[in-house]
Amino acid sequence: MKIVVAYKWTSDPEEATVGSDGHVDWSRARPGISTYDPVAIELARRLATENGAELIGVTVGGKGVGVPLATKAVLARGLDRVVVVEDDSLTHAGQAELAAAVAAAVRHIGDVDLVITGDSSVDVAAKMVPTVLAGELGWPALAEVTDVGGQPGALRVGRAVPGGAQVLEVSGPAVLAASADATTPHVPGMKDLLAAGKKPVEHVDLASLEVAPRRAVMTLTGRARPARKVRKQQILDTSDPAAAAAELVKALRAVGAL
Amino acid sequence: MDFELSDEQELVRSTVREFAEAELAPVAGEVDHDHRFPEEVVPKMAGMNLMGMPYPEEYGGAATDYLSYMIALEEVSRGCATTATIMTAHTTLGTFPIYKFGSDALKHKYMYDMASGRRLGAFALTEPGAGTDAAAGSCTAILKGDHYVLNGSKIFITNAPYAEIYIVFAKTDPDADGTHGMSAFVVERGTAGFSVGEREHKMGIRGSSTPPLYFTNCSVPAENLIGHEGMGFKIAMSTLDGGRIGIGAQALGIAQSALDAAVAYAKERVQFGKPIAANQAIQWMLADMSTEIDAARLLVYRAASNMDHGRPYSTEGAMAKLFASETASRVAGKAIQIHGGYGYTESYPVERHYRDAKITEIYEGTSEVQRMVIARAALR
């Protein structure tokens, strides 16, 4: 039984700097596991343990996503092994391209029963890679997943819907995108960190995978920093809270915000 | 000379930092304010294998190198200095004597529980009349058949009464001088004749529990003697040799926390129309603070690395502890200065860092003792 967790090794845009021409400088941002991917890994680990399944991590991206620090960091969270597809051409790949590469990696692994991913990545937050991935694999997908139980092929999946929650039975392989609040991931212990270095890492050449090509071609023709409203940044004197409140209300009335 | 940390060491730092930011930093203020021993934190640390890091896996430890242990201690301290004291007093002071000098029977009885963090340890050397002059202790341990009878008192014993296992130093040969007449014993909490007094109210690391211990005809099985009679002083000094690097790491964490707070404040505090970070006086203070912390870090890591590679670490450890502890006090003081009046209030953490830093210049060998060690090496 094989369960794949697709994760992203990337940086938080909070740490990036944007030039006035819109160019994003990531050089000062420290890469790490995308913020909510550990939630997906945790759900997958529990399911794999319950079923005695092999838990395999998959990641695709530009050069750097498969450095030892990255693979050890993710293996420490409970994966049995990791498959990495690192290629310069994937550095600025869009969601559909990344999904196609992940799908090819899943096919390369073979006999995969289930793919679990995070719902959205910290840098792009597009929420589309899992759904396009499912399309590429020809499998059903469910998003906002909060809970997974049962066996791959006969799963019970809990998920959030607008206004509530549902439990579904899922037969056959599927892609499940875990909601960021599905569970609290455990922090790896020191023994987990040391054991990580001993687990297998497989680097697969993008060229050797059969990745479904895009029929569309996208060209970047311009870039800009979004025009942001210039904020007043006026700090009111709060030494007398009542006076501060009155001053605020007066100011808001004056600008027509009330 | 490679100044880079290994991947594992980097991961130790980022993982323990994650833990410290989530579990330690949020309660550090309250732990300090209420002088509260953070009992709930100890099992969490044990769950992360943080309570016996350098010990072999067969004994329940994580078998990390000593440098990784120092990095973990630094990150724990950055979150909460009290927790770092608990961690180092247990892992080094409380466990090392048994690991290095104990009989197989003693190791078999205690090592797993201690390295896994299931039972907390403590180190009882200091007495009212014996601080820096550790050999001047007057606790006695008289052999009576198959057990020793302990009498005397100890003071400032970290982790008591939460610890279950105590390394107690007492004179088995009251006529010999302390360096030859002292022995070390493992005494369990609850042994008849062993009681714990009132906790001290301290200036800093207020959540750390440091009461006196009283031994009144306390009977300890003979097999609980660590090593041989007369080895006590050597065991104590050997343990403190490594322990002092840990205090350097603790001081680093406190200093870093103070610097981070000062940088954040300087960027946001606006006076005369601009952030105070734009002022050269502030910039120079921050420059000095950063440089000193970096220098201290290199000293601490070098001493730990020496230990890992079988190189001498006694003088290097003394330098690391001396410089890191004095740096922590200086940096914390400057951090308060940068905060101005606000830094003097409990609303900001820097006054706690200032109070926490001071102990690192004192315990596990005062700065004066460290200077003696370094001078001796210099004058050889």
Added chain:
Amino acid sequence: MSVNAWIVVGDQPSISNLITVARSLGPEGGTVAAVVAGPRAVAETVAASGVDRVVWCGAGAPEGSPAEASAAAVADVIAADPPLAALSGRNPGDRVLLGAAAAKLGAVVLTGARSVSASGGTTKVLNAVYGDISEETVEVSGPVALLLDGGSVPAASGDAVPVEEVTGTPYGLKVIETVMSEFEQVDLNAAMRVVGVGRGLRAQEDLALIETLAGALKAEIACSRPVAEGLNWMGKDRYIGSSGARISPQLYLAIGISGQLQHMVGVVGAETIVAINSDPNAAVFSQSDYGLVGDLYELVGEITNALQ
């Protein structure tokens, strides 16, 4: 008629914005079509909304199937008449359907489109990226899949078009349990004034204080991610942020919110932003028009009084 744009619809027919965007792709003679995977009633609403063609894929799905079960059928319908663009709203079910279509079409996926236009078979998109810190202008030749704010349920306009039925092979998904949330649903986009709450609020009971303020302001209540997800004090539809709601009210009050990028990106469009935080270092102050440094437990009450 070649299809210019396919609108992908799951369970909810909130597609007014999608229709507007699809129409703007022109030219005259190009069709705006919709494919619906949810219940037939949704297909009928869509059929009366002004689109040129409606295909319903839900016919073959057994009782209790979610919309996602018809994803392959949706993809097949679209692939049979490949468009310039496929569009959907941001609901989880819609995203799954759009993803299936995008894979089948070999399309490029864009999720931050600020404006879209088309000419001569090329689609031009102004796309916000990386939590909206930058905007890229891109040209796509070939199919593009756009994830957009769906808008509201369109009013019936003119004659309804017939609903074509397609039976595909549904996936093995079956809903066996549904629990409705104890939280009342809200449409933050419709609110003129919004009060956002963050981790500065210490306990759930303290929401009463915020509710009183919101009442005096005639504002809706929203929150940052930890409050909706970690603490579960409010429904997730009240969460504002990069993977939550993006709103442009006249007034946004950020209370006990630190000002992290992932939250603030949800309110950059607000006319006026006010922040209340006890930490003078909080990032939120540099992103606000008015800032009050202090204890929210004191200031919120005072502001409520000043309003009455």
